[in-house]
Amino acid sequence: MPRATSDAKLLIQSLTKAYAATPTNLKIIDLYVICAVATALMQVAYMGLVGSFPFNSFLSGVLSCIGTAVLAVCLRIQVNKDNKEFKDLPPERAFADFILCNLVLHLVIMNFLG
């Protein structure tokens, strides 16, 4: 239906316009998230090709990608200036928490990788 397609085009246009207005540091975090999720998908595809043995390596690989993506999203939430709940959280503190959580995550990953 032409109305649906024109609506869809309008939708995508306004989405891209609104997204282009976000500050650069948030866009960098978004890029990082997309990369991590893409890596996870590649690992799942590889597992589909080769089989899931050893399962713990597969699990740790996928969960490390997803985990760091989730933590990056949390960082983005805390650093976003539009977010009123976190306006008195200094971004350095948010980044330090992000690093700490990633450290714990990767420690566990290295232990589980086998």
Added chain:
Amino acid sequence: MAEPQSSRTTSGGDGRLRNALGGVLCAFSLLLIGVLAFSIRLFSVIKYESVIHEFDPYFNYRVTQFLSKNGIYEFWNWFDDRTWYPLGRVIGGTVYPGLTLTAGTIWWLLNSLNIPLSVETVCVFTAPIFSANASWATYLLTKEAKGPGAGLMAATILAMVPSYISRSVAGSYDNEAVAIFALIFTFYLYVKTLNTGSLFYATLNALSYFYMVCSWGGYTFIINLIPMHVLLCIVTGRYSSRLYIAYAPLIVLGTLLAALVPVVGFNAVMTSEHFASFLVFLILHVVALVYYIKGLLTPRLFKVAMTFVVTVGLALCFAVAAILIALVASSPTKGWSGRSLSLLDPTYASKYIPIIASVSEHQPPTWPSYFMDINVLAFLVPAGIISCFLPLSDASSFLVLYLVTSVYFSGVMVRLMLVLAPAVCILSGIALSEAFGVLTRSMKFQRPTSDDGSSTAGDGSPNIPANSKAVSKEKPSKKNRNKEKDSEGSSSVDTRTEEKLLVLPCGPSAVGIMLLIILSGFYVVHCVWAAAEAYSAPSIVLTSRSHDGLHVFDDFREAYGWLRHNTGADDKVASWWDYGYQTTAMANRTVIVDNNTWNNTHIATIGTAMASPEKAAWDILNSLDVKYVLVVFGGLIGYSSDDINKFLWMVRIGGGVFPHIKESDYLRDGNYRVDAHGTPTMLNSLMYKLCYYRFVETDGKGFDRVRRYEIGKKHFKLTHFEEVFTTHHWMVRIYKLKPQKNRVRGKLRLKSSSKTSSMRKTSGKKSPWH
């Protein structure tokens, strides 16, 4: 102009001083609560001795001994060949290591500080120490939800609640001792992350969840309750970015950490107990994305986006759900483990897994047990629920959800009353604190001379401290100090409207406070009584009072000591699975089955042996290389948890695997009898013979004090077993398998072939496992 300012600064200084004093009082109260929690659990040590109780703690104690002697690498890779002979048990992979590692660490720490406590002492006192920690964690959790007054109240109540005491007395060295502390602390960190949105607390939350997974199989409660709460928040429109930060890192990190524990392993991603968390993880991401896009677009465009997404998204959702359901339905238990299924469907265990149904802790509780275990709190809880709704926050909705789910589970299994205990304590603490707050506030803002309550707000600050001194209760006065700070900071108009809303007459509020204190007094008295009388029995030593004083029955340790000193180091002992842990720990002999009950067929073999006649039983036991058989018999002194009372379970479990054992053969007209009306199968079974051998010599008539009648077969000889030891009160009886005769008389064609053929003939019929 300068006057009110200086008064404000002095009142500010006064406020700070009062704040500091309040903090000191709070810390001191917490210290006292910790001491209370520790000391109320010491009754068993005072009344009996510092000994490990019951059955399961002996296994944990043995594992801790091994850990302390051989170090952590040996413990992690330990294969135990002294149990489940001839199968053995992989201890490293099937035990929840949290408790053992905790006690081992404490022991190592103390010893490295040159405080030479033995492993047994550390094990005995681990539970009281961690119950003190648990009450402090309760204070923290309730403070996050409702404030420090409610926190102190809840912590005091938890320190004393009988249901928690029952599983954490000094000597009850079991997983729950540490796991309840881990549970409350994990919940506290979750609520703290939810309230503050800090990723640091989210990390700590995941680590605390890891500690909980290490400690107890009940961690599945956490990993299902938190997703339920997140779903509840989303559905009631309380989604916020703090919710995302509280939940998403916990799931990813928590699943990984749970998979690290060997006993959980890949079950962390493959069993249905965890699927709820993944499902809610996906749902949360979808909701977060929706909110994000809503923030980007105008409302009209957002509506267009929604219709577009909903059509595509629903189709995708159905496809994924169909795949998932197909996967799950293909497994016979739908992916749930037996224990979880028996929680969801209470009748499941009795139909399919009789071992789970036979454990007395897995039975549903009776109404009196609720009143015994949580007493007064049972009717303070509804008041707490109401108080949680005024106002409703994320934390208080979590508490209400926790209470409702744990009430359901406690109704299924009496053992899970333990999970209910923190919930009722927190909610009753909230209720009591709110009640005290309202009543003391009513008393404070009433003046006996004036008839208008609002005139007190007009008085200056000097009058209010005078009033607060008159109200001399500790916690309410701290709340008053908080109120004073508020009233000094805010305008007097607010105070006036506040009192107008919440003021009761002075007399009834004084009576109310007295009644609440008396109620708490009843609670305290009951808790101390329950701790001292009901829950402090070590089960390994029994006492009874009679007209000629106190009798102590130490027969169990007598029997295990005899085994330890009078049998060979590699001799195998067969008994019912209840006594396996104690035999390996105290007698240090190899056993056939123990309390872990992981192999139903092996237990059924022993059950069949106990239920068969002597010759068949000898064959079975000989095939397992058994040298000694141990039975527990309470007929002489009236000990009712003996093997004759458990015998029907042996028959049921044995009959579940070996169909030639039928329960109806042992019942006369549906009744279980061992007197003259007992069936011949019952009176010829090994259990009957081993329990009642020579019993008639004690009083000439063979009167069984537990069953309360005379036994059926009184004079008989044992052909294949010989009695080697009977304890002082006949509670434990040990028999040795007689070796086979060298010559078989009267049956020979050829000596060697006749022996094997006769053995084969008898064994072919009765023992189908050869």
